Amino acid sequence: MADVINLLSDAIANQIAAGEVVQRPASVVKELLENSVDAGSTDIRLYIKDGGHSLIQVVDNGCGMTETDARMCFERHATSKIRTADDLFHIRTMGFRGEALASIAAVAQVELKTRRNPDDTGTLIAIEGSKIQTQEICSTPPGTSFSVKNLFYNVPARRNFLKSPPVEMRHILDEFQRVALANPDIFFSLHHNQTEIYHLPAGNLRQRIVNIFGKNYNDKIIPIEEETDLVKISGFVGKPEFSKKTRGEQLFFVNNRFVKSGYLHHAVMMAFEDLLPKENFPFYAIYMDIDASKIDVNVHPTKQEIKFEDEKLIYQFIKVAVRHALGQFTITPMLDFDPSSNIDNSLKSNASRYADDISNERYQSETITYKSGSSNYKSSNENLKNWQSLYENLTPNQDFFSVESPNFEDDKSITLQSNIEEDNENISTGKNGFNKHHKEPYQIHNCYIVSPIKSGYMLIDQQFAHERILYERFLSILGSNAMGTQKQLFPKKISLNAADAEVLRYIIDEIMELGIEIQEAENNHFIIHGLPAEQKDGIDEQALIEGLVEQYRFNLDMDLSLKDSFAKSMAKSASIKRGKTLSIKEMNALIDQLFACEIPYKSPGGHHCFITYDLEDLKKQFLNN
Known part of the structure; x- marks a missing residue:
């Protein structure tokens, strides 16, 4: 051979x-x-x-x-x-x-x-x-x-x-x-x-960070400076209130070499603990100077992976250094540690930067000039019939008791579109605040909606549900090029860092299709002359554009179309957030619209919009005990 x-x-x-x-x-x-x-x-x-x-x-x-x-x-x-x-x-x-x-x-x-x-x-x-x-x-x-x-x-x-x-x-x-x-x-x-x-x-590190990420980072970052016999730790971490939903601004450097380490990232996240809104990531640029004999950089050809002689000790040093920096500058936000409450106050304050709620005006008729084409966004009556079958033969004896939502003025509430005639019947309340009719939905900690169905009950995440509703609506409007623009009385000038400005230049035509009238100025500045008619007044234009750019960059790796990416971003930006109190009328409207969607089960990000619980399973939980 x-x-x-x-x-x-x-x-x-x-x-x-x-x-x-x-x-x-x-x-x-x-x-x-x-x-x-x-x-x-x-x-x-x-x-x-x-x-x-x-x-x-x-x-x-x-x-x-x-x-x-x-x-x-x-x-x-x-x-x-x-x-x-x-x-x-x-x-x-x-x-x-x-x-x-x-x-x-x-x-x-x-x-x-x-x-x-x-x-x-x-x-x-x-x-x-x-x-x-x-x-x-x-x-x-x-x-x-x-x-x-x-x-x-x-x-x-x-x-x-x-x-x-x-x-x-x-x-x-x-x-x-x-x-x-x-x-x-x-x-x-x-x-x-x-x-x-x-x-x-x-220049120095702070100047470099500001020159790369933007002038607004000068007030967002906190210095770190710790030194032991084993390692010297320096750099900056971002304040919790400026954290983001997407990764990309988390940087470790060992002996001036950028490295990737999920283990050390976990140390930083543990240092922040409850200071961050859920699923948010802080900015950090952390530098470690360590004896070269104590590490091994010859792990991978890209040299971005590294091994430490005593990784657990480095983990503790990082965690303590970040905690010390955060504590030294007393930036801990007001948190609700009441075990009976699930509301994350820091999340609510962060969400206020975006279009957190849907006001009555958003769905009122306005005289708006639309681009060519018309929206064919329609609620499916057939879908409504399907989900309404869940409620058939539902008698008061099969319902769950519900607590009436707190009173608040109608003009401050959220009015959601609905193709179902809403029940305006007054709700009578029993001695202990329980609803005698047992048919209305109610909120848990202003985050989730409980709705009785014939087989048991349904738990709805109000934010994910509304994201699904808005996502399908925006996607339909973008598909027909029918997004309207409402002119700004006073144009707003915004500033972006160089990287975000470069991305925005590439997608500016698609941004315009969203109903955002934007013009490039000098030195990475942009002027906004108009906003989508769907957005409420008083929106933070800077946050809206940064959110669109951030969402686009995040979705690039998933090869999503521009329209799909923008529809996701707009839906996320404009949806109601957890912590928002809804009236019974609004909860019913939200449920109506959710089950009029083509895919009501999942949010655009892949999260469950609702979960159903069987009454028999619930009974077994009590009987077994």
């Missing part, structure tokens, strides 16, 4: 290695930026075209390379960072494996220009698919310029898996921000398609 095992060529081996090191354009950006940092650069400039599909270029003023080193840097496992195996346990540089440039050169067209400061001339090398096309002397400033063109040009299967330019650009922004935050003493700039996105002067 003939021999079947062959030694792969260097070109094929490099392409295989590139599968781990170079996963997308952002991977190239990370490797090139870290090389520039290791070269002692004080000025690093990143140029991107088409989200990295066409061009990724990094220009620095670092130490540069000799002609021989310029050629050697593209060889596999060629590096200036380590010489012995023992060096692996004392690494302070960002790169050390000697794989990145060889892997990049295997799947792209690369041009390198480099020159040391003492030299009169530099070196130009052009490589395509690991094969050198050109090597010659050139005139170039001191430092190094790497140009990576047409990534995966020779691996069509990999190139086809690249996402759209906006998606890839979002990942590039993430990597750029991480390297820039790890090195606030270095000047960084980022250009995308001839537009400067970031211009970050060298």
